[in-house]
Amino acid sequence: MIRFERVTFAYDPGTDPVLAEVDLHLEEGELVLVVGPTGAGKSTLLGLVNGLVPHFTGGRLRGRVSVGGRDTATHPPRALADLVGWVGQDPAAGFVTDTVEEELAYGMEQLGLAPDVMRRRVEETLDLLGIVELRRRALGTLSGGQAQRVAVGSVLGAHPRVLVLDEPTSALDPVAAEDVLATLARLVHDLGLTVVVAEHRLERVAHHADRVVHVDGRGTVTAGAPGPVLARHPELAPPVVALAALAGWEPPPLSVRDARRRAGDLRRRLAGRSPGEPVPPRDRPPLCRARGLHVAHGPVTALAPADLDLHPGEVVAVMGRNGAGKSSLLWALADAAWRSGGSVALADGAGAALVPQTPGDLLYLATVGEELAQADADAGARPGTAAGVLAGLGVELAGDRHPRDLSEGQRLALVLAVQLATEPSLVLLDEPTRGLDPVAKAGLVAAVASLAAAGRAVVVATHDVELAAAAAHRVVVLAGGEVVVDGPVAEVVCSSPAFAPQVAKILAPERWLTVEDVARALVPELRRP
C-alpha cells in the first residue's frame, strides 16, 4: 500500500539527511506505529506519505515514495486527498469551517463529490465515530477528544485507504485517548484502512499496533513486529515491555491483558514484599498553605473553593479530565491575579514559579544564551545561575541556538531553567509531558526528583499516568473544578480504572506502580538502604 524505495530526504541539501536510504513496505489493513525520539524524523516520515513533504515543506527527496501506486513526487497532497487522510498534531489548527457537519463535508466538497453522496457519507461518518450528537456544535466548543475524533472524521468522508495521524493523543486525558485509539483500531478492523500513527506514549497504543517503525534520528529506519522492535529499544519501551524484560517473558506481551495472564508467577514471587511506598515527607511545616482557593470566569466556576497544603520535598500530581480545572489550580497557586478568592500563604521568603502549558510563550529572545542571561538579570541572580540550573537538569544547549529550533524537551528544560533562576521554593508544571519522548520524560522525572530532594515542593498537572506513578508522592484528582480525591499516589491511582499505570493493572491487587519498584523488590542489592 505504502512503499518507500531507497528514500533519502534532507530539508536543506547542505545538511545531513533526516532519512537515509529508507526501504519500507506497509501492507493494506495494518496499524503501523512510528516511534523514535523527538526530532528524529517521525513527522517527516508521515509527511512523505501524503506528499506534504516535500511539496509543502520544501527539501530534497531522492528515491521513490508511492501510495496505492501514485508517486508522491508527481502528486501533491491535494491530488492524494482521496487516497490519504492526514491529521496533524493539533487537530483544531486544521479546522477550516465553523461547525462539525460542515467540517466533515469540507474534504468531500474539495473532491467535487455529488451533494447526495456527501449527505450520505456525512451521516455514515457521524455514526462510525459516534459523534452524532456533535453535528451542529461549533468547532471551537469541542473538547480535545471530540476535536480529535472530528478531525479523523473530516478526512474519512473522502474514503481514503490510508490514514496518517501525528501524535493523536498527546493532548488528551487517558479516557479520551483510549476512545480515539479504539476508534482507530476499529477503522483498521472494519474498513481495512491502513493507519500510520506517530506516538510517544507507547503504553497507550502499542497493543493496537501490527507493526512498529523505528526512526533513530540518524537517518536509519527499521520496521518489524511490535514486541521485538520495542524489546530492542528499551529506552522507548512501555512499562509492560520493560516488566516483561525483567520477568523474562518471551516474546514480550504488549497488552495488559496478555501480561496479566502470564504474571501469576511474578505475583507469587512478589508476594509478601512491599513496594516501599514513597511516604510524603511531612516532618517539616508546610511550605505552602492554600485555603479556599477558587477561580471563576464570569458565571463559570473553573475551580471550586479548595484547600491544599504543600510540604517541602513533596511532589503532587494534579490529574483529571480536560477542562477539570487543573490549569486553574496551578495559576491560582502561582499568582494572586488569577484567583477569584481564597489565600495562598507561602513560607517566608518562598516564591512560586510556573511553567505554562506552552512553555515557548515565555521565550522571546533570539538565542538560548540571551534568554539565560536575561533570566539572571530579571531574577537579580549572579550571571550564570540559569545556565547552571540548565546544566543541573542534564541538558546541554549551545548558547547560540534559537529557542524555536529546540525540541519540546529542550525547550521545556530551558524554560524551567529560566523560571528556576529566581530560586522559587514552589515549582508548578502545567502539562509538561506534551510532546516529550520517553527519554526526555525520564529526564523530567529525574529533574522533578532532584527539585524535591532540594527541599522544594513540586506540583505537576498531567494526563500522563506513568509520569504521576513515577514522580509523585501524592495525587489530587479534580472533576468539574472540585477536588475529588487527595491522597498518596498508590492509594489513588491503583483503585482508579482511568489513572492506574500499566504495572499496577498487571500486578493488581498488589500496589506496585513502576517497573523500578518491582526491580528493587526483586533484586535485593538495588533495594533502598
Added chain:
Amino acid sequence: MTAGPARAPRRSLHPGAWWLWALGLAAAATRTTDPVLLLALAAAVVVVVAARREADPGRPGLRGWVVAALAVVAVRVVLRVALDAQHGPTVLFRLPELPLPAAAAGIRLGGPVTLEPALAALYDGLRLAALVVSVGAANVLANPRRLLRSAPAALHEVATALAIALTVAPQLADSAHRVRRARTLRPGPGGRRHVLRQVVVPVLTDALDRSLALAAAMDARGHGRVRSLGRGRRGAGGGLVLGGLVGTAIGAYGLLDAQAPAAVGLPLLVAGLGAAAAGLALGRTRALATRYRPDPWAGPEWAVALSGLAVAAGLVAASVADPANLHPPTQPLVWPSPGALPVLAVLVGFLPAWLPAPRARPPRRPPGGEVAAGTGGDAEGTRPAVGAAP
C-alpha cells in the same frame, strides 16, 4: 408540497442577501447629508440586526461597530469645533484662542464656536457613521466565512487567502491573551520596547505557525484541486474578472459621486459587471469543488436584497430629481424636511425586520420511495480528470 404538522426548521438567510441589503443602505447613505434620513437609516440597521441576528455566542455583535460610528461623529465634530467653526452667525461659546506663528496664517485654533459649521460637521459625520454601521450589520448578520464559501470559482485564490485570514485572525486574540498571561510569570524588564518584543514576537510566530498548519491541512484535504484549462483560457478569465472589477469600482464611484460625469457612472458599471460575469463564467468551468447543503437563494433572499437595493434606488432617484432636497443647508439654518420619496425609500430598509425567517424546504422524495443510496455513488470518489493545478 403540504406543510406538515410541525413547520420546517428555520435556515439561515444566504449571506449574499444580507450584504446586498447592507450595501444598498450604505449606498443610500452616501447620497444624503439629511440628519433625519441618516438617523433613520442607522435605526433601520439596528432594528434589523436586533430582529434577525442569529444567536451565536462566538461572534461579536453590532456594539463595536456602533462605538466606531459614534467615534467617527465625535472626531469629526470636535476637530471642526477646534479648528474651523467661527464662520456662522450663531455663536455658541468661545474657546480660548491660541496664537499661531505667522507661517500658519489662515489657521485659527479656538476662538468663537458657531452652531452652523458644527452642525454641518455633525451631518457629515452622521453620513460616515451610517456607512460604518451598515457594513457592520452585514458582518454581524452574515457569517463572512459562509459568504466566502459561496464565492465563485474564479476568485478561488483570493477566497482562500481571505478564509485563512478569517480563521487565524480571531485566534490571534487567543494567543495574545495566552502570551500576556505568560508574561506575568516572567515579568522581565519594563519599557515599551521589551513589552513589544515579549508580546508581539510570540504572538506573530504563533500566527505564522497557525496559518501554515491550516494551509497544510487544507492542502492535504484536497483544497485547490482544479481541472486544468489551457493557459489562454485561464488568462482570459482572470483578465476579464480583474478588468471587470476595476470597471465596476470606477462605475460605482461615478454613480455615487454626484459631481462625476454621467458617462462614468451607469454605463461603466454595467460594462464592468458584464466583463466580471463573463470572467466568472469562464472560471466556473475550472471549478471542481461542489457544495454540501448550499445556501439556497429563494424568495426570502430576494425580498431582503431587493429591500436594500430599493433604498439605494429611491435615494438615487431623489437626488437626481432634486439634489438640494437631500442636503439641508446649514447657512441659513433650516429644519431638514426631506421629501416623501426619500423617506419612503428609507422606510423600505426596515422591512427585513418583519419579513418571515426562511424555512428549510422539506426534502424532495424521488418517485420510488427511499432516497437512492449507493447507486453509482462511490464512482465519483476518484475522478481520473483530477490533476494538480499547473
